[in-house]
Amino acid sequence: MRPDRGSEPQGITVLFDGYWWVDGPTANRTVQRDLITSWIAAHPEDDVVLAVRRGHDLSAAGALPENVRVVETRLWPHAISNALELPGLARKAGADVIVAHNFAPLAGRSLVFVHDLLFEDHPEWFSKAERLYFALMPLSLPFADVVVTSTQTEARRMERLHPALAPVRAVGLAVPQNLAQADSRRPQDDLQVGEFVLCVGRLNARKNLETVIRGVALAASVHAGSPLVVVGSAEHSGVGSDLSEEFTDLRDAGVVRFLGRVDDAGLRWLYENARVTVYLSRDEGFGLPPIEARTFGSPVIASDIPVLRETLGNGARFVNPRSASDLASALDDRVDSADMPGQGPDALGYSWPETVAKLRAALPWGRIRASRSSAEPRRVLYYRVHDQTYPRNRLVREHLEQRPVTVRVVEKSARSGKLHRMAHDLGRLFRHARGADIIVVAEMSLTHVPFAWLASRLVGARLVVDGFVGLYETAIGDWQLASTRSFRARRLALQDWLAIQAADVFLTDTRLRADLIRARKRSRGPVESLPVGAPSWARTVEVPRAMGPLRVLYYGNYIPLHGLDLVVDALVLACQERDMSVTFIGSGDLRADIERRVSEEGLAGRVLFADPVPEDELFSRISDHDVVLGIFGGSAKAQSVIANKVWQGLACERLVITQRSEALEELRGLTDGHLIETDPGSPRSLADALLDADPVSGDGETTARLAGYVEAEFDRVVDMVLEQDGVPRD
Template identity: 45%
Template sequence: MRVLFDGFWWGVGPVSNRQVMREFILAWAAVFPQDELVVAVRRRHAAFAREELPDRVAVVTTRFAPQGISAILELPFLARRVGADLTLTHNFTPWFGRSAVFIHDFMFLTSPEWFTLRERCYFALMPATVRLSRIIFTSSATEARRIAGFVGARPVVPVGLAVGSGLLDARLTRPNGIDDVVGFHLAVGRLNARKNLGNAILGSMASGVVDARSPLVIVGEPGGRSAKLPSGVAEAVRRGAVRFLGRVDDGELAWLYAHTDGLLFLSLDEGFGLPTLEARAFGAPLLASDIPVFREILGDAGAVFVDPRDPVAIADGIRRLPRRGTAGVAGVASEYSWERSVRTIRAASLPAADALSTPRRA
């Protein structure tokens, strides 16, 4: 089978988008060496992609931007040119041809208040084109149920995600800005309304655990509709009890996971929530929102679950976190691996590819 992959984000881009498709491609090349893989990347990232990809994986270049426009209008012509049996894209579906699409989530449809007008207009191309796909993939069964409510009879298959190889293989590096701490709790993710940082900060301040010597460390960049932070945050930042580190590299993030007293992941909603698996891979205790997707991927015993809208419950949850290295800290469930993800994708894609594939000249 010859597969064309949407590699628009191969060089730079949103962390989750970039990581997921990269890991799918690398895992597919390793698990299915008999398949012919072609990766479509932006022209300026072509040399970088060729250095990182196995020699037998072909690279073709794209010109269009943003990613959605390239996927919809450009990739179907590239697929025809390279003779692809299947095109696997990210969030947006090609206008014609045999394709499958991996969609992170449809939260912008169920909770539009968390997104800017510009984001909603752009993301509207996802449901507008998704019915052109022969099969839809997403990360969790919870998200699959949400997407299924908008796509009619199209199959939506959850494939899971896993911890990125770049994070697992990174050399641990202590970030700047926390040299004087004796401990810390950690929050990871884009700084927007959905990530619920306001309540995370309020709960931290009320816990009696977080202070200037054991601060709440927040990693991430602004993205999407911003949230109004509670009064007192500026003073907590001035005292060093809350510290914003911005974007960190894999080595710094791995160090933070490996040393934190606990990850606070208190999103109001998620399609999957990869930082929860990342934290568990590094043995970090986990305080998580009590929402269906986290119960699905973590299991009932995988975290301390709290109501993310209740700062009092959050404060209590922080105090109840188990110590690192104790029996109360769970590891990553074995069913989450990139190999398992691509095996699921390929098995589900084969009927669509085989049904309409045409013989190629030898």
């Protein structure tokens, strides 16, 4: 928590917490606006980014300073937004540091201005809901590099309550600029100059209004002709004041008048023309009203408490805040402003330029300089990889590692028991996410995206989700494991949707699928297509064609996606007219049904069934055949994907027969006659394709074109992801 020392870089990018820029507690809103506008005026060389709440009308807060970039937050309340959103927004904006209010971001370089921790010393002044919410404040503050507050008194309180925060710096506050610049205007016509006592503040127990009213009742100098005028509201005020029946009598007699909230012009007139301003607060973090009163010439009677002794010095008459008689005596003594030093603008030493100077000096300059000079590569956490040799995640990692990037792989847990695996996966996710710039959720891990999203927001990392295999389309569309109207179907569809919404970048496997997601799911971030491509072993090798039957190969799982019943129907037709031998390689629940059908249709002598083979053996199997079969299922997924075996068969320059779909458009110009498409759902069309199949020799050109296309697409997408994170390509 100790601020860094050393020279300051010229011109930095600062992300300011503007959660209350448009609406919220007056003190929070005023401090945010005046601090930021004063910062811009004092340091025009800085690039200022303002994080405001989504949907707020910025014009309601007046004109934004020039050259301010605005970004939007979505989360509520303020504590959650600061903790989870500001780190990511800062990263996207290229911010050197975050300046936040009350609640710290959980990642990144940050300075947090805390108004006060009064709720911990005096919980009785706050509602239960307020105490529960404010309790998040000290829990978040250890994540900040620097914590500041407005006074030395409050800094000492914070260090006493939370020693780990030390040193807490005091940077001061100042009179709100709108108030200082307002044209004075009488708020009510019957108020007489110098003939009223003013009390300004929220109407809550801490402001001690009941003691003020009891003191007024005892003071001979306060009466209907020289009343007490109370300005303030109960909004955002905590536990209210316990006003007695005596107050009602005084109000009815005109001795106490409530004006409620008044505008800046009216408040300035009241300060300038009050006989005296009374501020009998029980405790404060700073306490602006007496500073405002002294600025505009009003004498002040204030509580004799440490914080007001610090801020007002000798510029007030101090009384015991628990004693109504002490207040009455001070009121009847006719306190004179001339007897109090510190009258007029800035006379007490508080100004926004001074506050900004102290605040900027307290920034974590060491970390800012280190981040600017660091040559360390970006760090990518590749989460829940089920198999590091699987072509898709291997290609992504290879392309990442060609850039100034280090990749840490967290493999899917192999522990026994679903809960044990989940706990093991999540433990490693949150442990290794710390320090990551990008978190990539590997294919087939969509159920873990919400946890990865949380981890990414906690550390300020970008979240990339590989949505290669959708949950709904597989379980409901392919396997038909439940009705489309069932709870399970709705849950899976929701999980798919949440994965898309959570991702800063969502990856799929074909251009068609990317277009469909953009159109239907309304993704929050970019949706990009990463083609499946072929592994390095899939290459052209000239194998002399043997004389004899057409050699046909099917490999893959026995699942509905592949449309194996249609394949058998087509083989029945084709084998009547052409001699062919067929090999089925794979496993799955439907294998027994397919074997039974093959036997019943009299194809047993032509079809060989084999168990799955290692990937390095697939090349020889493909090379030994003339035709590779693709997919022929009737689901929406079957119409939008390009299967692994289609890529692999084409890369080996074998004839590939698969059903026609829009997804194949991206391959049609690359295959040089090796791709044959059939009518969807038609065994006759597949049979005709097999009858017409004329095996061709490969020359390596199709293999090279496919590899070049995949390389270019991976380059494009990986570069896009990294450039958004500020990583240029070498």
